[in-house]
Amino acid sequence: MKRHVALSVLGVLVFFIVDSHVAIVSRDGGKLLEVSGRVYDTNGWLSEKLRQWTQDCSPVRSEATDGAVAVSVLKLVKQHSLPDSMGAKLLQLHVQGDWAIAEVVFPTLNPSVVVLHQLNGAWKIQDDAVWSGETSPWNEADFVRRYLQNKQPELPKALLNCTPIGAYRNLPGVERTRP
Numbered sequence: 001m002k003r004h005v006a007l008s009v010l011g012v013l014v015f016f017i018v019d020s021h022v023a024i025v026s027r028d029g030g031k032l033l034e035v036s037g038r039v040y041d042t043n044g045w046l047s048e049k050l051r052q053w054t055q056d057c058s059p060v061r062s063e064a065t066d067g068a069v070a071v072s073v074l075k076l077v078k079q080h081s082l083p084d085s086m087g088a089k090l091l092q093l094h095v096q097g098d099w100a101i102a103e104v105v106f107p108t109l110n111p112s113v114v115v116l117h118q119l120n121g122a123w124k125i126q127d128d129a130v131w132s133g134e135t136s137p138w139n140e141a142d143f144v145r146r147y148l149q150n151k152q153p154e155l156p157k158a159l160l161n162c163t164p165i166g167a168y169r170n171l172p173g174v175e176r177t178r179p
Helices: 003-021 042-054 068-078 140-151 157-162
Strands: 022-027 030-035 038-040 061-063 089-096 099-105 112-119 122-132
Touching: 030 042, 042 140, 068 089, 068 099, 068 112, 068 122, 089 157, 099 157, 112 140, 122 140, 140 157
Parallel strands: none
Antiparallel strands: 022 030, 030 038, 061 089, 089 099, 099 112, 112 122
């Protein structure tokens, strides 16, 4: 077989093999890469990598989970959705100016990312900007960041970008509760 014929046949075979195993699928208004039946959020992954390389976290401060601000935020979260919220534990709290993002876990609820705004010296949960639930197959951090930004456009971009999403995944004994 001549070399150019062999390369042409190889090219056609590669095309058909890739075509039978790889596809772009639409789901929930977005595009996902499907490889042999498994879906991947390549756009979310790339967005998170770009965010990590370009973020400026200098205006954001991470609060200790036992500090005064964290204690008042946790008290507020525990009173928010009684009785299920009474067992809330604060995993992380990040603050920029009069805005904060907290990640909390509960004994009977899914872990949540909560946006708070300080008005007249008191923290207030922004009810429309609370995330709790599954994001699969979407990249969790990218999906939650886009959701919170859409629900609370005034939220400082640096705060949103510099708050790690999914901190509960790194803790032993903390599991996501499924309804």
